[in-house]
Amino acid sequence: MDFLIDNLALFMVLALALLLFSGYPVALVLIGVGLGFGLIGYALEQFPLVAFFNIPLRIYSTLGENLIYPAVPMLLFMGIALERSGIGRELLVCLQVLLRRVPASQAVAVTVIGVILAPSAGLVGASVATLAYLALPTMLERGYKKSFATGSIAAAGTLGLILPPAIMLYFLADELGVFISQMFLSTIVPGLVLVALYVGYYVGAAILDPRIAPPLTALPTRSALQLTIYIVRSLALPVLLIAMVLGSVIAGLATPTQSACVGAAGAILLMLLNRSFSLRAMHGIVESTALMTAMVFFIAVAATVFSYVFRYFGGDTLVLELLRGLGFGDWGMLLTMLAIIFVLGFFIDWIEIALITLPIFEPVLKALDFSAYVGSPELASLWIAVLIALNLQTSFLTPPFGFALFFLKGAAPPSVSLRDIYRGIVPIVVIQLVGIALVLVLPGLATWLPILAATP
Structure with missing residues (x-):
């Protein structure tokens, strides 16, 4: 029982990973896992009743006070x-x-x-x-x-x-x-x-x-x-x-x-x-x-519910400790997160990845220090954001589960086979990986214009 209580956040992630393959809408899975584990936590006296009433307030603060969503x-x-x-x-x-x-x-x-x-x-x-x-x-x-x-x-x-x-x-x-x-x-x-x-x-x-x-x-x-x-x-x-x-x-x-x-x-x-x-x-x-x-906002609401319960159980601290336990430095943790996001892109859309994965990785991202490599903490954050964007784009193109490939097959004439699409995408994925490698090696590609714009 103590093991279950101490690792509720870990079991949340495992449940989410399994249920994403159930075929149910991602938003419903997120809400179900979040509220379900909230009830489990309540039964185990780890999630007080008042915490449920905080969920609508968290949703409002996420959506209602944000200048991006409108x-x-x-x-x-x-x-x-x-x-x-x-x-x-x-x-x-x-x-x-x-x-x-x-x-x-x-x-x-x-x-x-x-x-x-x-x-x-x-x-x-x-x-x-x-x-x-x-x-x-x-x-x-x-x-x-x-x-x-x-x-x-x-x-x-x-x-x-x-x-x-x-x-x-x-x-x-x-x-x-x-x-x-x-x-x-x-x-x-x-x-x-x-x-x-x-x-x-x-x-x-x-x-x-x-x-x-x-x-x-x-x-x-x-x-x-x-x-x-x-x-x-x-x-x-x-x-x-x-x-x-x-x-x-x-x-x-x-x-x-x-x-x-x-x-x-x-x-x-x-x-x-x-x-x-x-x-x-x-x-x-x-x-x-x-x-x-409606789809975008429903996913945003569902992700807020999930992340609130996950963080209440100390999930952000757990993720940070797990990655640090691998013994990787800043580069190792960054590449590990990029790899996880890359694999997730095979199965779910970028909206879910951005609203689910990034809040979970937030403490790890804040702990990374690339200031000396990029120039400043602010520029390092921009550089990482560009790497994540490129990574998400590449994952949509990667066989065998890249979403873009299946959308293309559905819109293509019957004479175009999935094998034709896979063959055509191989050099494109290679180009994508070259682009990511260039940004990794030459961070100035991502930071040059922001620096230029900030120069008086």
Whole structure:
């Protein structure tokens, strides 16, 4: 009995790990484990009755007094509107016109679209599926190798996870205690490095073997004036919208919620400009936004319940002691946590990982000291946040359970097999690991822009 009492937090984690494979919604599992162990603790006189009444107060303090969560519905609305209004399709065609002389031009165009649609990349399934519907049939019709085409789409669909103003960055900034503006700045260079690595691979592979990505043949011709108007409407305006959302936060001109509202209003304006606005379309977008927002907030509430009970039983101290008991130094503990997060990404979404795992690892993260390596405790926190973001992105792409791969298979034509997708993702995962290694070895990739912005 004493062993059970002393290790209630450990049994909570074990119960959660087992029940996550039950097929029940993650939010219900979290609430069930939290309240269930609270009742067990009450029976063992380790969790007083008054502690149950503190749970609603903790939920309110987590959600009601947080400046990040109100931005979520508007960012989701913006991303869904950009995807469903046909703006993504126009972007693809426009980029094909501009990049028609570049080898593997369609793979490069898909990558650029993944960057532009970063606000919707919090919904990895939606991003990958949308890009697959938009680009994959055309790429296959023009002779692209199946594995090459699917690899580029899966990479582009998850690329926006680490590029501002992606939703995941808001959550990571909140959980890790860093300013959202600095979080945005710290991920720009690593994200662009990944983009450059992707594009370099696509172009190089197409040059070495033109059969995997045949060049474009016929595209509609336009006059200089027509082309200028088309580029402004299809490419410049969406890019300007993302820049306004990102720039207003970084410059301190708007709060995250205000900038997200600007993005949502801008998405409606773009729908009006490309004549895709209708009450029916708006109804679908608002309905999807409401469902996704409810899902995010339900998981946030459930994670708060779980983490409250877990910490009441001393779970944070237990995790810190377990990792320290392994005899690892700061580097060993950091790599161990990254490995755990990486494996969790095979099975659960980034929202659950950010809201479950990071609070558990919080005391360990605070105990790590990379100030001498990175430059200061604040910069070290940003550097670790970027590593976690890159790690979460990679886990979505890793066979055999990477979520993005299954979403891609569901949206791909029947002629594309899961084996084709696995083959195509191998070089992408290698590129991802190279990107993580570069940030580990060269922390300046994550800290250069925040330092530059802070320099008077």
